[in-house]
Amino acid sequence: MQFKVPNTKNWQKLKKIVKSNRCVICCYRLYKTAIYVWDKEEKDCTHVKCFNCLSVYDKDFELTDVGLPRQTGEA
Numbered sequence: 001m002q003f004k005v006p007n008t009k010n011w012q013k014l015k016k017i018v019k020s021n022r023c024v025i026c027c028y029r030l031y032k033t034a035i036y037v038w039d040k041e042e043k044d045c046t047h048v049k050c051f052n053c054l055s056v057y058d059k060d061f062e063l064t065d066v067g068l069p070r071q072t073g074e075a
C-alpha cells in the first residue's frame with residue numbers, strides 16, 4: 001500500500017536519499033526501511049524515518065533524531 005504524496009521538491013530530495021543511502025545508525029538500506037514523514041503544518045514531506053531503528057533524517061540527510069540500533073542480545 002502506498003499513500004499519495006504530492007510531488008514536492010522536498011519529497012524528490014528525500015526520495016533520492018532513500019534510494020542511495022543506508023541508515024547510518026542501523027546500516028539498513030533506506031529504501032527497505034524508510035518511511036516518509038508528513039508534516040501537517042508544512043503540508044509537505046520533510047523527513048524520512050528508518051522504521052528499523054527509528055532514526056529520522058531531514059531532506060539534507062542530516063540526522064534529526066537518533067534511533068536505537070537493533071541488536072541481538074539486547075539487555
Ligand SMILES: [Zn+2]
Nearest residue numbers: 023026050053
Ligand atoms: Zn536505521
